[in-house]
Amino acid sequence: MAALVCTAESLADALRAAARVISEHRDELVRLDREIGDGDHGENMNRGFTAVVSKLDSSSPETPGAVLKLVASTLISTVGGAAGPLYGTAFLRAAAAVGDAAELDPPLVAKALQAALEGVVARGKASVGDKTMVDALTPAVAAAESVAVTDGDVASVLSAAAEAAEQGAESTVPLVARKGRASYLGERSAGHLDPGARSTALLLRTFAGAIRSGSPR
């Protein structure tokens, strides 16, 4: 049975799963970032999510919002490069969007994703087509919203978001980067998958899977 809502516990579980997936994909992210960036994305994300897990182990935030806030502050202080401030802002805005709700229903999840996107755009000043994580997150938000207004559960909302994010990430391959370190490469940045878009898609796919297989209600 699919999860209808998302609790602090299931969200924490999803983040632990994300840490495992990031660790498994560490080398892939490093490789993608070496091609068009400074090569630290896999290492940075792995360090950040490892820290997130140990924070979750040492404290048990009671609401999904508190979990998101803990993730934000941990990522900001442990992930170097652009990913720290960008993902940190995303989680911080998502935390603010859900407030102190005890559970996240589909509309709240969509709202959190929308807030995360707005935060990333405000922080990084990137638009769709700049070859950044915005290219993955923007379609993900649109997909999540369209499922949330029908009769989807949280897992379906996140699955739709993950699907759209994966397509959005793929769409960065032919693009010429206009933001971030890759933009210094100009035309040479074309033909490569953006590592930030890739990690965004990875995270959403992992959240979707973890929530779906999480404890049924």
Next chain:
Amino acid sequence: MIGLVVVSHSRRLAEGVAELAGQMAPDVTIAPAGGDGDGGLGTDYVAVTEAIEQAGGDGVVVVYDLGSARMVADMAAEEAAIEVRVVDAPLVEGAVAAAVAAQGGANLEAVAAAARQAAQESGWTTTADSPGGADRGLRPPSPSSQGGPTISAGDAESGRGGLSVFGEIMETGAGGRAGEAGEVGEVRARVVLTNSVGLHARPAALVARAVAGLDARVVVRFDGREADATSVLALMGLGAAGGALVEVVAAGVDAVEAVRRVEGLAARGFDE
């Protein structure tokens, strides 16, 4: 006093920029925040936060090198307990300009503006070639109107030998001597740079600081170009070497004082 934070992906770069800017602003706290905190290249939110606290004072201006440094600086600025301005400026020039402005007692907005303007300053502005050409009320030197030696690169070179300093006030604007009864006049003096390096970084900073707080617009002219005397970078951009003859032109209530201060510095060889 306003403090300064230099954010860079490289610890050594941040420290070097802080050192360079600090040479011109001994009383300003300039805190470097470079590297990932782990000995590698990167930016470290915690280090930037601590640097802002350390720079403290009446506010902090942050300059940064590349993209993510800006984001980290922005986040740290939003969380800081004091007022912080993150300024888009060339790292070295921005830090130097901000440090000198802060040393002169400028407020937060003025220090931020000094850093920002460093991006636009190619170092100097070219004055009109025609002797009579007016430039914002300050006339360029006209050889025919002056009893003394004409000002040219050649004369500046020849000044290296015999002249030490001759910095007499040569001319005032219409309406009598500048400074009297608040009249806005124009004061000029020709000054020989008796120090060995001329208007290099440190002497330029001394000039900028000397005139910063005055109610006067002060320019230094050399070799057909003029520089805003409050801008270290512009002064350095003149390329006036040791022995060069420059003209100091000031307009405004404190014009006389401004010129005297610059003369005084030159007379002391900029304390070298």
